[in-house]
Structures are given as C-alpha cells and as structure tokens.
Amino acid sequence: MLICIDSCVFIRGLKDPLSDANQLLSLLSPVLQTVIPRLVAIEVTRNLQSDVDKARFYRLFYERPFAMIIDEDLPNVLLASYIATGLRAKGDAYIGAFAEWMAVDYLISDNRHFLRDLQTDAYRVASPAEFLNRREQKPLQ
Numbered sequence: 003m004l005i006c007i008d009s010c011v012f013i014r015g016l017k018d019p020l021s022d023a024n025q026l027l028s029l030l031s032p033v034l035q036t037v038i039p040r041l042v043a044i045e046v047t048r049n050l051q052s053d054v055d056k057a058r059f060y061r062l063f064y065e066r067p068f069a070m071i072i073d074e075d076l077p078n079v080l081l082a083s084y085i086a087t088g089l090r091a092k093g094d095a096y097i098g099a100f101a102e103w104m105a106v107d108y109l110i111s112d113n114r115h116f117l118r119d120l121q122t123d124a125y126r127v128a129s130p131a132e133f134l135n136r137r138e139q140k141p142l143q
Contacts, residue, residue: 110128
C-alpha cells in the first residue's frame, strides 16, 4: 500500500508520542510505503522547533527505499484541476494533486479541508485515526 502523509500529521506525530499520528509513523515499512512532496518536508521542518525533532523527521526517510521525499514538479494540468476545486494552490491543491500523481491509496491528513471538502476517486482521504481503524478492520498485506 502506498500512502502520502500531510505535514500536520508528521508534526503532531513527532511532538506527541502517544498520538495516533505517532502510531501511524511507527508503521512505515515496505508494506506501508510512503511518498511526500518536498513541500511537506519544508513545512514540517519549518514548524518543528527542536533540531532533535527535525532529525527524527528526516530519519523516517534516511536509507529507507519505502519512504521517499519527491522533488519532481507536478504536471501543471493536474495541479490546475485541484485548484479549480477551491483548494489553496501552494498547499492543499499541491498535496492533493501530488497524491493523485503518485497514485497513492491514501492521503492521510488532519486538515479539515481535505477531510471534509476533497472529493476524488483517485485515492482515499483519512485522518490518522480513521486510517488506523480501517487497517485494523482489514490488515495490510
């Protein structure tokens, strides 16, 4: 399974070791592969105050071929289609378009705009708690 995780989930997961977001981060593995755009990595590091937390974030990706930060540019037409839905161009629309472009199964976010407003058949949108609950009901292969 391939997932994309929004910056808010990384931030909460790194700051709160008892959170569902932290539980999700602990599951990253070859069975639960993860891709994020560089934009998410920049947002996470901008919002983490401690160098220790920043290092923990980058360690999630270090020497792990199943967890990748992607630097490539999105196709403009795909980004434009997400902007047309009313999502912010430099944030939500970019991440939504990235998730479709990378053909993820889930976009995992605490962002209420994604959870409430994003309607797409390209992937499912879930909070960390919803994703973990679905995973318990139907374990990953």
